[in-house]
Amino acid sequence: MAMKTGDAFEPKQISDQLRESLPDVYVDDLLVTLKYFIDEEESHLWIEEHEVCTRCEHKPCLYFCPVGVYTLGSDGKIQVAYQSCVECGSCRVACPYTNIGWVLPRGGFGVAYKFG
Amino acid sequence: MSNERIEFDAIVVGAGLAGSAAAMVMAREGLNVALIERGQKPGGKNYFGGAIYTHAIAEVLPDYQDRKPPFERPVTEAGFWFLSQTGLTRMTVQGGKLDTEPADAYITLRASFDAWWAEQAQEAGAFLIPKTAVTDFIRKESGEVIGVVTDRPQGEIYAPIVIICEGVNNLLTQKLGLIDRDLEPAEMALAVKQVISLKPEVIRARFGLSGEDQGLAVSVLGDVSLGLPGMGFVYTNKASVSVGMGVMLDVLAEYRLQPADILQRYLQHPAIAPLVEGGQLLEYGAHLIPEGGYKAMPKLYTDGAMVAGDAAAMVNALHWEGTNMAIIAGKLAAETAIEAHSRGDFSQRVTSRYEDRLKEGFILKDLKQYRGFSKFLETHPQFMDVYPNFVNDAIGQFFTAYGKPKQELFKGMLGGLTDRRSLIKAAGDMISMARAVMGW
Numbered sequence: 265m266a267m268k269t270g271d272a273f274e275p276k277q278i279s280d281q282l283r284e285s286l287p288d289v290y291v292d293d294l295l296v297t298l299k300y301f302i303d304e305e306e307s308h309l310w311i312e313e314h315e316v317c318t319r320c321e322h323k324p325c326l327y328f329c330p331v332g333v334y335t336l337g338s339d340g341k342i343q344v345a346y347q348s349c350v351e352c353g354s355c356r357v358a359c360p361y362t363n364i365g366w367v368l369p370r371g372g373f374g375v376a377y378k379f380g
Numbered sequence: 381m382s383n384e385r386i387e388f389d390a391i392v393v394g395a396g397l398a399g400s401a402a403a404m405v406m407a408r409e410g411l412n413v414a415l416i417e418r419g420q421k422p423g424g425k426n427y428f429g430g431a432i433y434t435h436a437i438a439e440v441l442p443d444y445q446d447r448k449p450p451f452e453r454p455v456t457e458a459g460f461w462f463l464s465q466t467g468l469t470r471m472t473v474q475g476g477k478l479d480t481e482p483a484d485a486y487i488t489l490r491a492s493f494d495a496w497w498a499e500q501a502q503e504a505g506a507f508l509i510p511k512t513a514v515t516d517f518i519r520k521e522s523g524e525v526i527g528v529v530t531d532r533p534q535g536e537i538y539a540p541i542v543i544i545c546e547g548v549n550n551l552l553t554q555k556l557g558l559i560d561r562d563l564e565p566a567e568m569a570l571a572v573k574q575v576i577s578l579k580p581e582v583i584r585a586r587f588g589l590s591g592e593d594q595g596l597a598v599s600v601l602g603d604v605s606l607g608l609p610g611m612g613f614v615y616t617n618k619a620s621v622s623v624g625m626g627v628m629l630d631v632l633a634e635y636r637l638q639p640a641d642i643l644q645r646y647l648q649h650p651a652i653a654p655l656v657e658g659g660q661l662l663e664y665g666a667h668l669i670p671e672g673g674y675k676a677m678p679k680l681y682t683d684g685a686m687v688a689g690d691a692a693a694m695v696n697a698l699h700w701e702g703t704n705m706a707i708i709a710g711k712l713a714a715e716t717a718i719e720a721h722s723r724g725d726f727s728q729r730v731t732s733r734y735e736d737r738l739k740e741g742f743i744l745k746d747l748k749q750y751r752g753f754s755k756f757l758e759t760h761p762q763f764m765d766v767y768p769n770f771v772n773d774a775i776g777q778f779f780t781a782y783g784k785p786k787q788e789l790f791k792g793m794l795g796g797l798t799d800r801r802s803l804i805k806a807a808g809d810m811i812s813m814a815r816a817v818m819g820w
Contacts, residue, residue, distance in 0.1 A: 267565045267630035276634045287648060291616045294574075294664035301420060316662050327636040328629070330572050330666035352666045353549040358565040358633040366420055368549075370531050372511030376424040379575045379587065379620070379663045380490030 273360035275322045291332040295348055303373040307346040309333065309355070310365040317342045317363060325355050325364065350375045388414040388507070391528055391539040393552060395422035397432075397703050398689030399712030400501040400547035401440045402717075407505035414537055415498065415506045416530065423494030427667040429613050429622060429700065431597050432453050432493060436704035440711050440790070441500055445482060450492040452617040453595025454483030457688050461614070462691040463602035464772035468651035472598060487615045488597045489575070489622075491715040498702050509537075517542070517685070522725065525556070525684030540726045541717045542685045544708060548668045548676065550691040558687060564759065565630035567672030569697070572639045572646065573624025575617070576659035583616050586655050591620060599700070600625070601755040602702060602768025604646045608635065611759040611762065612646055613700075614655070615657060620662055621655070624648060626640065626669055628758060637808070639666065651763035671697045674751035680738070681731035686713040696746055698753055705743045748773045749818065756816035760809055767802045767809075 268274055277283075281378045282346055311317060318340065325334040325342070331350055356366035367375075390406050392399045395417035403415040419425045432451075437444045447501060456479070459472030478484065502508050508528075518536055527538035546552050548568075553559060579591055587596050600612030603794060610627035625646055627638075631633035645655060670676060670693040677693045680686060688694070689706035696702065716734040720726045738744045757763060775798040777789060 267634060274634065275636055276609075278606050278635055278637075285645060286637075286641045287644045289638065289644045290639050291638070294640060294661070296662055297663045298665065300584075322697060324633040324636050327638050328570070328632040328737065330570060330639045332638070332640075350427075350666050351549070352668050352756075353563075354565075354568070354629055354632075354666075354668060356549070356569050357563050357668075358629050360633070365730065366549075366553075368513050371418050371513040372417075372420055374425070375665075376420050377427055377491050377663065378666055380423055380426050380428070380492075380494070380665070 267358070267360070269362070273320075273322060273324075275324070284379050295331060295345070299376045299378055300346050300347065301373050302375055303369055306370070307344065308369040308374070309344050309349060311342055311344060311345040312328045312363045312365050313317070314341050318360045320361055322360075323360055328358060329355055385484070388412050388537065388539040389541075389721060390538055391542045392506075392545060393528065393542065394418075394509060394545040394547060395498040395501070395510075395690075396426055396545055396547060396689060396706065398706035398710035398713075399543070400494070401707045402543045402545065402688065402714040403501040403506035403561060404440055404504045405711050405714035406717055407501060410505075411721060413501075413506040414539065415501055415508045415563070416512050416514055416528070416537070416633070417498070417508065417510045418693065419510065421495055421510055422498035422508070423491040426494055427488040427571075427665040428490055428703065429573070429597075429615055430488070430703065431615065431645070431700065432488045433485050433701075433704040434482050436707035437485070440707055447500065447548065449486070450496050451486035451488055453487045453592060453710070455485040455487060455597045456483065456589070456594040457596045459598055461598050461600045462771045463600060463649060463651060463769040464769045465603050466650050467772035467776060469768075469772045469775055470598075472596070477576075485597070486773045487597060487617060488620075489617060499743065504704045514546070517552070517556065522685060525682065526691060537663040540684060541731075543710070543713045543717065543718055544685060544687045544691055545689045545706070548670050550687070553678050553687050553691050556682055556685060558680070558682060563670065564672065565633055566628060566749065567670065567676045567693075568629040569626035569669040569671050570629045570632055570639055570666060571624055571669055572643050572666045573622055574643065575620050575622050575662040576656045576663050577620045577662050578656070578659045580619055582658075583619075585619065587616055587693035601762065602772075605650060605764055606642060606645075607761055607765040609761065621659070623652070623656060628671075629634065651716070669697070670695050673697075673753065674747045677747065681728060681734050683727045683731070686716060686731055686734045688713045693746065694743060696750055698750065701746070703716070708741060709743060710737060712741070742814045750816070754815045756812060760812060762801055763813075766797075768795045768798065
């Protein structure tokens with residue numbers, strides 16, 4: 265049952281009916297509610313090798329990241345908006361190629377939940 | 381001066397529920413404790429449902445009620461809601477065993493609760509070091525942990541014992557070799573939540589609560605997670621509600637789904653939308669829950685260090701437990717650290733007593749018993765669609781006067797199940813569920 269990794273990663277599909285029932289949320293509308301202390305000097309997230317992402321056919325990081333950190337640039341490269349990260353760790357664990365570098369933001373930086 | 385070694389009797393990494401509990405217990409016994417927190421202040425990185433259990437708080441802080449804990453509401457009604465596509469069946473309990481003073485559990489928000497919890501540790505004498513991330517350990521050649529490296533300049537801090545309460549992303553625990561692998565997506569639920577403002581009188585009316593001294597906490601099954609392994613929840617705060625859901629991370633990756641979309645769909649469900657209508661979004665957030673259970677636990681101790689809370693996968697997903705395990709594990713690790721100091725021995729000979737203490741209580745017993753549960757939902761998707769739909773249809777039909785003989789009605793109700801899943805398979809599901817819960 266475990267998720268297949270690397271080139272063996274297999275996407276699955278929910279039914280069209282369910283797919284149609286999914287609203288398309290503009291995540292930025294949600295992010296305005298979050299408070300961040302943004303580290304302007306260094307990113308705590310990075311792509312290890314962009315070549316690997318090019319080879320990654322299905323790019324699940326574009327979807328499962330709950331705050332939409334990962335987007336596809338016009339140059340076809342994955343772009344990393346680390347400023348929006350809530351440090352959940354999903355991308356570190358679920359990238360099929362373990363190609364996302366992930367460390368904690370430096371002390372004091374990153375998301376600061378007001379409610380939690 | 382700057383070359384002088386910074387030394388404490390004990391270091392706690394992370395001022396969450398486990399960490400501040402550990403710091404509180406050790407400081408109270410006179411140990412000089414450094415409580416290191418990477419956030420601006422304790423609680424800023426934490427996001428949960430959720431509720432906190434008083435049995436755990438009282439074990440660490442018996443006079444907690446006099447110390448004005450920032451509770452939102454007591455849990456006076458708890459249970460399950462089953463959602464079909466358009467319907468909602470509620471199975472909740474109120475009064476009875478929930479009618480106690482203090483309540484068994486209180487709905488809380490972590491930014492305020494964890495800040496208060498860490499203040500109690502500070503009052504006991506622990507030294508809080510916020511805005512500081514621990515990046516590594518200082519170890520003797522023999523491997524024994526004797527301190528931590530932080531991301532501050534000259535940030536080495538020494539202590540003969542370190543309690544690691546770093547949370548779900550247990551990179552330090554991995555660094556110590558207490559677990560020889562990273563987390564697996566299939567062991568993690570990614571939970572997302574919206575905190576939505578509602579006036580107390582609106583909460584009262586919509587959720588059938590008599591006042592601010594009553595609160596609702598429910599797990600929501602069914603048309604929440606697109607039939608995928610996952611679960612929703614609703615908690616009433618004082619002047620807001622927390623509505624969220626968790627879905628297994630491997631599933632979100634494989635189906636390439638944005639969790640915020642699934643949460644929005646759930647919030648738009650015809651039975652849920654009226655509950656939050658007119659409310660304003662106060663905060664959205666996400667957190668991983670380590671649901672791998674017993675099999676995903678690291679070794680809990682080594683020479684000079686112990687691990688507690690989410691970092692050690694101490695979560696019982698079915699019963700919403702985790703916060704209580706974290707608090708009690710923090711306390712037991714602290715007691716072990718105190719014993720180590722009194723014996724002057726910080727090796728595994730003494731730190732292994734932490735595991736003995738955990739075995740004597742409920743934590744390791746429960747985690748062992750529920751070791752099959754996280755796999756269970758993954759292999760039994762019918763609990764996310766067939767059964768919630770059946771319950772809604774069956775009860776709906778029971779209370780509908782069709783002008784037909786009742787015998788036909790009952791046949792129709794049963795057909796509502798057998799059309800979807802044969803009785804033999806349904807019986808098998810029940811047995812599987814019992815096995816997952818009872819640990820057979």
